[in-house]
Amino acid sequence: MKIMKISTFIVILVIIAGLFFIQSSRVSRIIQNSGSIYSAEAKKVIDEKCYGCHSEKGKSKDAKDALLWDNLPNLQKSRIVATLDDIIGVLKKNTMPPEDVVKKYPEMKLLPQEKETLLSWAESRADSLMK
Amino acid sequence: MKAVKIILISLAVLFVAIQFIPSGIPENKPDDEKSIVNSSLVTEPILEQLRKSCFDCHSNQVRFPWYSKLAPSSWFLADHISEGKSNLNFSEWEDYSNREKIGLLEEIKDEVESGNMPLKSYLLIHRDARLNSEEISALLTWAGEATAQILK
Numbered sequence: 001m002k003i004m005k006i007s008t009f010i011v012i013l014v015i016i017a018g019l020f021f022i023q024s025s026r027v028s029r030i031i032q033n034s035g036s037i038y039s040a041e042a043k044k045v046i047d048e049k050c051y052g053c054h055s056e057k058g059k060s061k062d063a064k065d066a067l068l069w070d071n072l073p074n075l076q077k078s079r080i081v082a083t084l085d086d087i088i089g090v091l092k093k094n095t096m097p098p099e100d101v102v103k104k105y106p107e108m109k110l111l112p113q114e115k116e117t118l119l120s121w122a123e124s125r126a127d128s129l130m131k
Numbered sequence: 132m133k134a135v136k137i138i139l140i141s142l143a144v145l146f147v148a149i150q151f152i153p154s155g156i157p158e159n160k161p162d163d164e165k166s167i168v169n170s171s172l173v174t175e176p177i178l179e180q181l182r183k184s185c186f187d188c189h190s191n192q193v194r195f196p197w198y199s200k201l202a203p204s205s206w207f208l209a210d211h212i213s214e215g216k217s218n219l220n221f222s223e224w225e226d227y228s229n230r231e232k233i234g235l236l237e238e239i240k241d242e243v244e245s246g247n248m249p250l251k252s253y254l255l256i257h258r259d260a261r262l263n264s265e266e267i268s269a270l271l272t273w274a275g276e277a278t279a280q281i282l283k
Contacts, residue, residue, distance in 0.1 A: 078233055078278045085234030126230045130282060 037073040037080075042121035045114045049097060077129055084126040091119050146202075154205035157212055160191040160222065167224035172277040180270060181221060184249050184260040188215030191222035196256065211253070229281050236274045236281075243270050 038046065046069055053063040055070060072083060090096045091110075102109045110118075162168050168178060187193050188211055198204040219235050227235065242248035244267065249260050262270070 078237060078282060081230055081282075082234040082237035085230050088230075089234075130229055130233075 037125060039121050041117045045110075045117050049108055049110055049114065053097075053101075081126050081129050084122045084129075087122045088119060088126070091115055091122070149202040152202060154199075154202060155209040155213070156195070156199060156205060157191075157193075157209070157216065159193055159195075162190075162192060162222055165223050165225040166190075167221040170224055172280060173273070177269065177273045180262075180266055184262055184266075186221060187257070187260070188212055188250075188253070189219045189221050190216075191220070211250075232281055233278055236278045240271055240274045243267055243274075 051069055052058060053060055054067045056064070056068065058064050067083060067087070072080060075083065094110075094115075097108045097110065167173055167181070173181070182192070193212060196208075199208050219238075224232070239248075243262065249257070249262070254261055
């Protein structure tokens with residue numbers, strides 16, 4: 001009788017642990033998916049050079065109207081592609097960060113390597129969305 | 132009185148003189164297979180609308196008005212057309228990548244829906260280019276469908 005009780009207890013424990021495992025792996029997959037729009041390298045550059053103006057905390061309304069990095073993953077697929085296309089255009093024309101910002105904060109200037117990182121991230125993301 | 136005469140004559144001379152400065156208006160070119168005219172993305176009614184409301188600044192098929200031959204209005208026109216075509220040229224549609232096409236279609240939606248396009252200054256003279264609410268909604272639907280077709 002005692003053995004049966006113990007084995008039932010173990011079975012219940014195993015089931016509960018299994019449920020926890022399934023749940024947690026689902027959650028981590030969701031986090032991974034929602035965060036997967038940015039590569040680690042691109043995110044680093046965005047955080048350092050772009051996020052200040054293009055986030056809810058930014059002071060410029062124009063900058064926020066043009067792009068909010070936090071909202072990008074939640075947009076429709078076509079909107080994401082269009083925004084990535086805009087980002088690529090801006091990077092190629094070297095118009096971001098704006099001249100006046102760079103004048104005031106020279107450390108904000110995008111280094112060639114950082115520009116390349118963002119360009120290749122944006123191009124590959126757009127391509128993968130269009131597949 | 133003499134001063135007025137001098138001013139008027141000087142203005143007339145200046146007006147004649149500036150006619151010799153090239154305006155820089157881009158010339159029309161015949162549409163080829165690159166044009167959106169030959170794309171499966173557009174239907175004839177949409178094409179008609181684009182011709183009427185957009186092509187004058189966004190294609191190589193511009194209907195030049197009489198004042199396009201006269202400076203200084205020709206200079207402004209040249210600027211408008213060059214800038215318009217650098218942003219979007221329907222005559223060179225197939226030169227754009229799919230990503231760029233989607234970007235342009237989304238922009239068309241934004242500009243038309245917000246009433247920014249066609250430009251107010253253009254509509255002052257080209258009343259036939261105005262878009263009524265049905266035409267706006269037809270263009271929005273078309274842009275959405277064209278985007279979906281590209282994303283397929």
